[in-house]
Amino acid sequence: MTPTVADFGYAPALESTASVSLRERYGLFIGGEWVAPADGRTFASTNPATEETLALVSSASAADVDRAVRAARRGYEKYWRKLRPAERAKYVYRIARVMSERAREFAVLETLDGGKPIRESRDFDIPQATAHFFYHAGWADKLAWAVTGPERTRPLGVVGAIVPFNFPLLIAAWKIAPALACGNTVVLKPAETTPLTALAFADVCAEADLPPGIVNVVTGDGSTGAALVEHPDIDKITFTGSTEVGKSILRATAGTPKRVALELGGKSAFVVYDDAPLDQAIEGIVAAIYFNAGHVCCAGSRLLVQESIVEEVVERLRARLATIRHGDPLDKNTDIGAINSRAQRDRIADLVQSGVDEGATLVQVPWTPPERGYWYPASFFTNVQPTYRIAREEIFGPVLSIMTFRTPGEAIERANNIPYGLAAGVWTSSGALALYTAQRLAAGVVWCNTFNQFDPSSPFGGMKESGFGREGGIAGLRAYLDT
Amino acid sequence: MRRVRVDAVMLEARAATLVKRSIKASAKRAGIDLAIACMDLTTLEGKDTPAKVRGLCARGIAPAPGVPSVAAICVYPNLVATAAAALAHSSVKVASVATAFPSGLSPLETKLRETVDAVAAGADEIDMVIDRGLFLAGRYGQVQDEIAAVRDACGRATLKVILEVGELGSYEAIRRACDIALAAGADFVKTATGKLPISSTPAIALVMCEAIRDYARQTGRDVGLKLAGGIRSTKAALGYLALVNETLGPAWLSPDRFRIGASSLLDDLLMQRDKDATGNYSAATYVASA
Numbered sequence: 025m026t027p028t029v030a031d032f033g034y035a036p037a038l039e040s041t042a043s044v045s046l047r048e049r050y051g052l053f054i055g056g057e058w059v060a061p062a063d064g065r066t067f068a069s070t071n072p073a074t075e076e077t078l079a080l081v082s083s084a085s086a087a088d089v090d091r092a093v094r095a096a097r098r099g100y101e102k103y104w105r106k107l108r109p110a111e112r113a114k115y116v117y118r119i120a121r122v123m124s125e126r127a128r129e130f131a132v133l134e135t136l137d138g139g140k141p142i143r144e145s146r147d148f149d150i151p152q153a154t155a156h157f158f159y160h161a162g163w164a165d166k167l168a169w170a171v172t173g174p175e176r177t178r179p180l181g182v183v184g185a186i187v188p189f190n191f192p193l194l195i196a197a198w199k200i201a202p203a204l205a206c207g208n209t210v211v212l213k214p215a216e217t218t219p220l221t222a223l224a225f226a227d228v229c230a231e232a233d234l235p236p237g238i239v240n241v242v243t244g245d246g247s248t249g250a251a252l253v254e255h256p257d258i259d260k261i262t263f264t265g266s267t268e269v270g271k272s273i274l275r276a277t278a279g280t281p282k283r284v285a286l287e288l289g290g291k292s293a294f295v296v297y298d299d300a301p302l303d304q305a306i307e308g309i310v311a312a313i314y315f316n317a318g319h320v321c322c323a324g325s326r327l328l329v330q331e332s333i334v335e336e337v338v339e340r341l342r343a344r345l346a347t348i349r350h351g352d353p354l355d356k357n358t359d360i361g362a363i364n365s366r367a368q369r370d371r372i373a374d375l376v377q378s379g380v381d382e383g384a385t386l387v388q389v390p391w392t393p394p395e396r397g398y399w400y401p402a403s404f405f406t407n408v409q410p411t412y413r414i415a416r417e418e419i420f421g422p423v424l425s426i427m428t429f430r431t432p433g434e435a436i437e438r439a440n441n442i443p444y445g446l447a448a449g450v451w452t453s454s455g456a457l458a459l460y461t462a463q464r465l466a467a468g469v470v471w472c473n474t475f476n477q478f479d480p481s482s483p484f485g486g487m488k489e490s491g492f493g494r495e496g497g498i499a500g501l502r503a504y505l506d507t
Numbered sequence: 508m509r510r511v512r513v514d515a516v517m518l519e520a521r522a523a524t525l526v527k528r529s530i531k532a533s534a535k536r537a538g539i540d541l542a543i544a545c546m547d548l549t550t551l552e553g554k555d556t557p558a559k560v561r562g563l564c565a566r567g568i569a570p571a572p573g574v575p576s577v578a579a580i581c582v583y584p585n586l587v588a589t590a591a592a593a594l595a596h597s598s599v600k601v602a603s604v605a606t607a608f609p610s611g612l613s614p615l616e617t618k619l620r621e622t623v624d625a626v627a628a629g630a631d632e633i634d635m636v637i638d639r640g641l642f643l644a645g646r647y648g649q650v651q652d653e654i655a656a657v658r659d660a661c662g663r664a665t666l667k668v669i670l671e672v673g674e675l676g677s678y679e680a681i682r683r684a685c686d687i688a689l690a691a692g693a694d695f696v697k698t699a700t701g702k703l704p705i706s707s708t709p710a711i712a713l714v715m716c717e718a719i720r721d722y723a724r725q726t727g728r729d730v731g732l733k734l735a736g737g738i739r740s741t742k743a744a745l746g747y748l749a750l751v752n753e754t755l756g757p758a759w760l761s762p763d764r765f766r767i768g769a770s771s772l773l774d775d776l777l778m779q780r781d782k783d784a785t786g787n788y789s790a791a792t793y794v795a796s797a
Binding site: 143 | 513
């Protein structure tokens with residue numbers, strides 16, 4: 025009568041899509057209204073797990089961007105800068121409340137549009153995004169405590185926010201919540217492949233009775249973003265995305281009074297000493313590189329293991345890899361969903377091929393992906409030399425490069441020997457060694473015996489080619505004030 | 508024995524992910540029957556009587572029509588003969604706590620004598636407690652020797668070693684006690700007596716699974732896991748099955764290698780089973796208790 029083990033293979037546990045009602049076609053959200061783009065151009069936002077079109081989205085031209093920036097300026101002059109800070113706080117708080125109420129809908133939409141597992145959008149993206157609004161609502165009338173004096177809490181004006189495809193709503197929240205709390209108005213440009221939660225967020229702003237023009241959403245490709253960057257009436261550009269685009273933004277804004285904050289790429293090191301709690305380090309590695317299929321700017325994509333334990337770490341990681349559940353992003357048990365776009369999938373495959381060609385050993389779980397959609401299985405490389413492309417370039421996929429070190433000095437040197445400096449991880453049971461290492465790692469964030477921990481009160485941002493400016497906490501508030 | 512380091516933050520995070528797996532439809536049905544088949548249906552109260560134990564045995568053999576038998580009935584040594592008689596013609600094993608349960612603070616000779624007597628009275632399985640006083644005093648070798656001595660005294664009986672995790676103070680200590688029990692020859696390692704507020708949590712189950720997995724890898728010997736105390740809902744039981752499934756592998760999803768010690772859990776499993784079959788929740792009175 026004992027049930028057989030095979031029966032316990034998890035049955036599909038699909039999250040319902042009933043909470044989401046998509047429009048066939050989305051306009052631009054400008055001045056509190058949905059408007060058609062000037063030249064009527066649209067593009068499709070697709071589900072990367074099925075390649076099906078989810079909705080048609082407007083392609084904003086320079087004229088549309090101009091309209092949005094004007095609306096944001098009007099909103100700033102007419103309402104937002106005049107509002108008492110305590111009233112501003114109420115609006116930000118109201119946005120947080122409406123987002124909480126619609127959390128399930130946002131989670132499903134994020135997963136449909138971007139391919140990330142529902143477990144992550146439900147447990148990480150949306151709760152974190154909401155938390156940023158709650159946190160910053162509290163700051164709006166207490167800014168004098170964040171900077172040195174009340175006379176220095178002036179807002180900047182109109183903020184152009186350009187966000188990437190990996191955490192669409194969350195990174196938008198990182199920018200919009202402090203911008204609004206500090207008294208600025210916003211023009212948001214979501215990524216071309218993931219505009220839908222930003223558009224749903226526009227509905228949230230309307231539902232929260234935000235005055236017209238305070239938040240505007242323009243969708244489109246890189247040219248829309250460029251038009252926003254180049255618009256003369258923008259006071260600040262805050263950008264999260266690739267280092268390449270970040271550099272072009274710096275060039276475009278050089279010599280203008282525009283302020284710029286950039287959160288760019290990374291090739292973060294994950295240092296494991298021989299006295300580390302190994303099972304937890306393995307979970308840390310999995311969280312660092314396979315979270316969101318490695319579409320994470322702070323992904324721990326370079327694993328540096330003390331030479332004496334490398335074989336054990338590789339064996340444990342190999343065993344752990346076999347238990348990672350790939351598949352339908354809407355299944356609540358999926359650990360790795362779809363890759364965000366065909367272009368991204370191809371880029372991952374190219375870089376992996378370069379690793380194989382250069383002589384590294386590829387370990388991959390055998391997995392047959394669905395016929396449609398864009399997929400890439402959890403992978404890691406051993407026998408990686410620091411000169412290989414897979415050890416130098418950001419892959420932005422579920423691919424880890426494993427290298428070794430012998431001494432703490434060598435670990436630090438190798439970790440820092442990269443143009444990036446976004447995040448790093450240190451694993452050891454010695455508090456002294458953890459602090460010694462953390463102090464010497466050139467990274468904006470260093471996590472000890474954990475990885476990918478985020479909180480609105482904790483600033484996040486990079487060094488070197490990973491950008492500058494901080495998001496979150498008091499440091500993040502200053503970035504939206506005329507200090 | 509190498510000291511294994513354990514860090515609470517990622518251990519708890521991983522355990523939380525595993526017990527939140529969504530177990531639906533066919534997996535839920537299989538999981539409910541598996542949880543019943545892996546159950547040590549337990550009564551360990553000062554007021555236990557032969558009549559109570561006979562009732563429990565009858566329920567363990569046939570919890571409800573079409574439902575698998577539980578793995579064992581777990582009682583105090585004085586009630587082993589009663590249980591053995593009641594279970595004589597069934598697949599259900601007789602398990603007995605021994606070794607001065609629940610404290611373990613008696614002379615070793617007394618513990619061995621209690622073990623031998625329980626086996627002689629018909630116990631197929633012995634649930635011993637480790638001496639936490641010895642462990643916390645750092646006398647690890649002596650803890651291991653005592654377990655090995657009880658293992659010898661068990662003869663052909665299966666030995667489950669209770670760590671009483673709630674008294675050990677940290678995950679790292681639990682891991683260490685688990686490693687000692689494995690090396691001493693335990694057939695099962697078990698979380699708790701059920702007499703303390705802290706008994707089984709997902710993170711504790713995970714750290715013990717990791718010890719069992721590493722031991723199997725090093726020695727080739729597969730040791731079982733028994734979770735006891737505080738598991739009262741179907742949802743919790745299914746979560747632990749998922750945790751074992753993904754940490755030790757599906758080979759551990761059998762009464763030979765996995766047990767849940769519980770008294771009230773069976774009620775909820777039967778009600779959920781019924782709900783799954785009929786679509787409706789029955790009142791508790793529709794589940795025969797003992």
